[in-house]
Amino acid sequence: EKGGYEHFMIKEIHEQPKAIKDTMTSRIMPDSDEIKLDDIKLTAEDLKNIDKIFIVACGTAYHAGMVGKYVIEKLARIPVEIDIASEFRYRDPIINERTLMIVISQSGETADTLAALRDAKKQGARVIAITNVVGSSVAREADDLLYTWAGPEIAVASTKAYTTQLVALYIIGLYLAKLNGRLSVEEYREIRDEMLLLPEKLEKLLEQKEELQRFASNNHMHRDMFYLGRGLDNAVALEGALKLKEISYIHAEAYAAGELKHGPIALIDKGIPVIALATQEDLFDKTLSNIQEVVARGAKVFAVAFEGHEDIKKTADQVVFIPKTMPLLAPILSVVPLQLLSYYAAVERGCDVDKPRNLAKSVTVE
Ligand code: M6R
Numbered sequence: 001e002k003g004g005y006e007h008f009m010i011k012e013i014h015e016q017p018k019a020i021k022d023t024m025t026s027r028i029m030p031d032s033d034e035i036k037l038d039d040i041k042l043t044a045e046d047l048k049n050i051d052k053i054f055i056v057a058c059g060t061a062y063h064a065g066m067v068g069k070y071v072i073e074k075l076a077r078i079p080v081e082i083d084i085a086s087e088f089r090y091r092d093p094i095i096n097e098r099t100l101m102i103v104i105s106q107s108g109e110t111a112d113t114l115a116a117l118r119d120a121k122k123q124g125a126r127v128i129a130i131t132n133v134v135g136s137s138v139a140r141e142a143d144d145l146l147y148t149w150a151g152p153e154i155a156v157a158s159t160k161a162y163t164t165q166l167v168a169l170y171i172i173g174l175y176l177a178k179l180n181g182r183l184s185v186e187e188y189r190e191i192r193d194e195m196l197l198l199p200e201k202l203e204k205l206l207e208q209k210e211e212l213q214r215f216a217s218n219n220h221m222h223r224d225m226f227y228l229g230r231g232l233d234n235a236v237a238l239e240g241a242l243k244l245k246e247i248s249y250i251h252a253e254a255y256a257a258g259e260l261k262h263g264p265i266a267l268i269d270k271g272i273p274v275i276a277l278a279t280q281e282d283l284f285d286k287t288l289s290n291i292q293e294v295v296a297r298g299a300k301v302f303a304v305a306f307e308g309h310e311d312i313k314k315t316a317d318q319v320v321f322i323p324k325t326m327p328l329l330a331p332i333l334s335v336v337p338l339q340l341l342s343y344y345a346a347v348e349r350g351c352d353v354d355k356p357r358n359l360a361k362s363v364t365v366e
Contacts, residue, residue: 007353009155009247013339014206019160020332021199022149023167028174028192033185035175039145040128042100044179050100053080054125056088056116057104058363060158060242061130061165065104066235067331068169074328075177085112086366089119099125102172106153106161107362108136115366117141130168132161146172155354156361157247159339162239163202166332170195194326198333201323205336211320212337215302216344219273220248226267227254227338228294229277230287236331237277240338247356248346257290270298275338278305278312279322279330291315302341304334 005011027036053072055065062084069080078100083093085103089112095101101120105113108131117127117138129142132150139145148164174191177183219225225244227237237254244252255264257276268274274294278287284305291301292315303316306324313319322333346353 017199019150023164061104063239064165071173075173085116095123097124108133108138220348228257230283233277243342268297274299
């Protein structure tokens, strides 16, 4: 059942090229400028009435939502708030008929996410669900629906669900931008064509594992690790840190790189491993200078950057280069080295990778 792999997690990491491909197929097509979403009935007229979007989810799905906020605001120019479901429910958010809510849940059964969906509907919001489980509660109760076609995810640590949630959010971002008249055909084609190339690029990326294995075997005994990034890289850093905590039990923290000087840099000491993401071209120099700051304090930096940025090798101890794509789409690729790094660290430490202590695959209690 593990198809020759030692754990479900590593099998599922390798299933990502197919999973993201399946999530795009028949929705965005190379020879058409239309996006086909049969279970999303939202029209341009409906969207005119929407003044705010809330994205609500837990854990990894919440991290996908952070990318979603960025993408939807950038493409569709509608204000988006992102919330953790267990916070959203109890903070009396301002919801009405002009609210669109997007809930994200792999299982479709997470208690807090489902309760947030029900509350929002009661107050008149329209709800789009992104879920991986056909016929799940979230799928049944939402007004509009977009399935991720990741296939069953068995490992507690979410991997292919995350990358397919990202694809779903890019598709929704493009869809809303089109409905909103914010996206020209040329812009649409450029993003669509890049998206369609992602499965192939991800496949290529999965071939480079040695650097990651080496880093994991040199660093798995550390008590703490830090993750840094700006913009979309910050969202991915948070997901990378969660993955490491969950399965290797190493204390991991992610910070927006620009926040370093506001406190966290006090934690940087000789030999501390820092994972730095530097995929956002317009922020590259700023991130690089943050990397230099932690290096100057003795950190050992493992960087993730696009191919072509060989200059980063001068500063970072180790680098994984990801295949070139638009910075907007980088999270789908840049998260993969972080998933692998957590996996190898957990294996080195002899942890129960697929069933980490204290965690359940689906959190149906509040
Ligand atoms: O099924 P859901 O997507 O609603 O689950 C949400 C979280 O419980 C889940 O993503 C959790 O954080 C994972 N263990 C992360 O790897």
